[in-house]
Structure formats: C-alpha cells, structure tokens
Amino acid sequence: MSRSLIARLSIIPNSSFRLLSLRIRCGGSSRSQSYVSSGIPVSMSPTFPVAASGFRCHCTEREVLGRSASPKKKRVVSGVQPTGSIHLGNYLGAIKNWVLLQDNYETLFFIADLHAITLPYDAPQLSETTRNTAAIYLACGVDTSKASVFVQSHVHAHVELMWLLSSDTPTGWLNRMIQFKEKSVKAGNENVGAALLTYPVLMAADILLYQSDFVPVGDDQMQHLELTRELAEKINNLYGGRKWKKLGGKGGTLFKVPEALIQPTGARVMSLTDGLSKMSKSDPSDMSRINILDPKDVISNKIKRCKTDSPPGLEFDNPERPECNNLLSIYQLVTGKTKEDVALECQSMNWGTFKTILTDALVNHLHPIQIRYKEILSDAAYLNQILSEGAARAAELAEPTLNNIYEAKGFLRK
Numbered sequence: 411m412s413r414s415l416i417a418r419l420s421i422i423p424n425s426s427f428r429l430l431s432l433r434i435r436c437g438g439s440s441r442s443q444s445y446v447s448s449g450i451p452v453s454m455s456p457t458f459p460v461a462a463s464g465f466r467c468h469c470t471e472r473e474v475l476g477r478s479a480s481p482k483k484k485r486v487v488s489g490v491q492p493t494g495s496i497h498l499g500n501y502l503g504a505i506k507n508w509v510l511l512q513d514n515y516e517t518l519f520f521i522a523d524l525h526a527i528t529l530p531y532d533a534p535q536l537s538e539t540t541r542n543t544a545a546i547y548l549a550c551g552v553d554t555s556k557a558s559v560f561v562q563s564h565v566h567a568h569v570e571l572m573w574l575l576s577s578d579t580p581t582g583w584l585n586r587m588i589q590f591k592e593k594s595v596k597a598g599n600e601n602v603g604a605a606l607l608t609y610p611v612l613m614a615a616d617i618l619l620y621q622s623d624f625v626p627v628g629d630d631q632m633q634h635l636e637l638t639r640e641l642a643e644k645i646n647n648l649y650g651g652r653k654w655k656k657l658g659g660k661g662g663t664l665f666k667v668p669e670a671l672i673q674p675t676g677a678r679v680m681s682l683t684d685g686l687s688k689m690s691k692s693d694p695s696d697m698s699r700i701n702i703l704d705p706k707d708v709i710s711n712k713i714k715r716c717k718t719d720s721p722p723g724l725e726f727d728n729p730e731r732p733e734c735n736n737l738l739s740i741y742q743l744v745t746g747k748t749k750e751d752v753a754l755e756c757q758s759m760n761w762g763t764f765k766t767i768l769t770d771a772l773v774n775h776l777h778p779i780q781i782r783y784k785e786i787l788s789d790a791a792y793l794n795q796i797l798s799e800g801a802a803r804a805a806e807l808a809e810p811t812l813n814n815i816y817e818a819k820g821f822l823r824k
Contacts, residue, residue, distance in 0.1 A: 484623035499679035499689035549783035560800030567808035571615035682716035685732030
C-alpha cells in the first residue's frame with residue numbers, strides 16, 4: 411500500500427531527544443501517526459508552548475492544546491536485556507538518557523529478562539545477570555524516587571498481554587522484521603525458536619501495557635515501534651469504542667498509541683572493530699565493545715587496538731571514515747562537550763594522541779559508576795527492595811489495561 415508521509419518534528423532540548431510524528435495518508439483518508447524512519451523529509455509548522463518542561467513542539471495548535479490540557483507527566487517506558495555485560499552502546503544509547511528523562515517524565519525502566527531467552531542462553535547465569543543489570547541501572551543514576559525499576563518477568567501482565575496481542579498479529583508483520591531475518595540466518599533457520607519470531611509482540615506488550623506516551627528507541631528498534639503502533643491501532647479498531655461498550659466496558663480506545671524519542675547522537679554506538687556494525691553483546695569478540703565494568707587496563711588495551719584509518723586529522727560525519735566518526739562521538743558523549751568543540755579540539759590530532767585522551771575520558775566517566783555498582787551489589791536487601799517496589803508499582807499500572815483488553819475481547823472474568 412502506498413503512503414504519502416508528511417513528517418512533524420518535536421524536540422526536547424534538555425535531553426537531545428527528537429520526537430518524530432507523521433501524518434499518514436491511506437487512500438482518501440488520513441490519520442495521525444508517529445513513525446520513526448530515517449530519510450523522511452521534515453516539515454516544520456509554527457511553534458506553540460506546551461506544559462512539559464523543556465518541550466518544544468512543532469505541530470498544530472489543536473494538538474498542542476490537547477497535550478497541554480493535562481498537568482500529568484507523560485509516561486516513558488524502556489528496558490535492556492540482561493544478557494552478558496552492559497556495554498557502552500547500552501549505556502550511551504539508553505541508560506544514560508533515562509537519567510535525563512526521569513526528571514520530566516513518569517518513567518518505568520525494566521530488565522528485559524524475558525527477551526533474553528529468545529536465543530540460546532546460559533540459564534544458571536540469568537538470575538545473576540538480571541541482578542547485575544538492575545545494579546547498573548542504579549549505579550548509572552536512575553533514581554527510584556523518580557522512576558520505577560523492575561524485572562520484566564516479575565510483572566506477569568507482560569506475558570498475558572503478549573498472548574492476547576498475538577492472536578491479532580499477522581505472521582506477515584513478524585516475518586518482515588529485519589532483526590528476525592538477520593538473527594535467524596546467523597543461528598540457522600531450522601534451529602531458531604518461535605520466540606525469535608514473536609518477541610516483537612512481547613515488545614509491543616511491554617509498551618502498550620503501561621499506556622506509554624513515549625518510547626526511547628535507537629535506529630535498529632524503529633521497525634519494532636512501527637509494529638507496536640500498528641498493532642495498537644488495530645486492536646483499538648477491532649475491539650474498542652462501541653464494541654467494547656456493548657460488552658459492558660467504558661468504550662473508547664484500549665491502547666494509547668506511543669511516539670518515539672530518538673537521541674540523534676549516540677543512539678547507535680558502533681563496534682570498535684567495525685565502524686559500520688552496531689556495538690553488540692552478541693559479537694563474539696569482546697574487543698569490539700567497552701563494557702561498563704571494564705577496568706582501566708582493559709579499556710586502555712581495547713582503545714589502543716580498536717580499528718582506525720590512515721587519513722590525517724580527525725573528523726565527524728565522513729562516510730568514508732565510520733570508525734573516526736564513532737570514536738569522536740563516544741568522546742563527545744562521555745565528556746559532555748559539544749560536537750563543534752570536539753571537532754575543533756581533535757581536527758589536527760593523530761590517532762595516538764586521541765586514543766590517549768579518549769581512554770582517560772572513558773576511565774574518568776565509568777570509574778564512579780563502577781564504585782557505586784559494587785556498593786549496590788554488596789547490599790542484597792536494598793536491591794531486592796528496589797525491585798520488589800518497582801514491580802508492585804508496575805503491576806498496579808498494568809492491571810487496568812490488562813483487565814480492559816480481557817473485557818473487550820469477550821473473556822469471562824472471575
């Protein structure tokens with residue numbers, strides 16, 4: 411189906427996130443959507459003030475007035491898998507940004523342990539890595555007085571909603587997922603478990619369960635958010651409104667259709683051994699990534715040996731120099747400097763000089779996190795309490811959504 415796209419862009423200056431909204435025209439009708447896709451032309455309309463702190467919206471006056479009507483904070487939901495060690499890409503692309511979001515949004519951050527079993531994994535290590543990941547969240551600055559931190563499997567509604575959504579998710583939608591195609595080829599198509607195909611439905615449940623307003627996403631997750639939005643609209647059309655009311659419900663929409671928050675810089679940190687590949691836990695070489703808990707000597711060795719190039723000087727955004735762009739971006743993010751300042755500082759540097767200052771910047775940035783991480787892990791009771799309270803809060807928020815979808819789909823409730 412052909413679709414003409416007219417993009418609207420909203421910006422949250424304090425956290426460097428972009429909110430991408432699109433109006434999609436299908437046939438003779440149009441409807442508002444918030445897809446995220448690279449290469450879409452952006453059309454800016456007049457700016458109107460909104461209530462949320464630091465939020466500037468480029469959209470219609472009616473939309474702004476609608477968003478400003480409620481003093482409640484908008485809700486953001488996000489999670490990271492507890493597979494292996496959290497690396498710099500997870501931190502700079504997700505967790506570090508959560509710290510910025512928690513002041514202006516109602517935030518829920520979970521350890522995605524259910525997603526960690528889509529591929530073969532080490533069962534005896536899952537519990538330990540789940541606790542370690544939670545400790546890293548807290549050590550990186552997630553404040554539980556502002557955000558709920560919990561383990562995904564501790565809130566049973568995630569799995570229940572996934573099953574309820576699965577019955578209305580076409581397999582064609584799942585087969586088109588790029589990550590499924592890539593990972594199934596790597597694992598061998600005949601050996602791939604069904605969870606690798608269906609985990610986008612679980613991801614949709616993770617988001618829709620909490621009536622999320624925004625979802626922080628990287629480039630590689632855009633397609634999954636599109637599926638989530640399409641699924642939310644399909645369920646609303648199939649079971650919401652008058653149909654739901656006839657079954658004794660309140661009517662209206664069952665799910666809020668979430669929008670995307672994208673951080674332009676650092677949303678996708680690349681491998682140290684290949685500037686065209688994402689930094690990933692699944693890469694068999696540990697030299698491809700900086701892990702948050704790597705000691706100073708390991709960080710130094712990885713930076714010394716990371717892939718570079720031969721042209722003189724250092725520069726951003728040269729497509730012929732992906733490794734150079736990646737390392738400069740990492741340096742910018744861990745130092746908090748502007749892109750312009752980094753470009754000016756490093757334009758005449760050689761790789762030997764730059765690798766030394768990059769190593770120092772990484773060590774200085776990660777060392778306080780590592781100290782705090784050890785303190786948190788040493789107090790098991792404290793961490794257990796945090797996760798228990800976070801799960802209780804999440805379950806409380808999830809229950810109305812789950813009850814509504816059961817009711818709207820005609821289930822006999824006890």
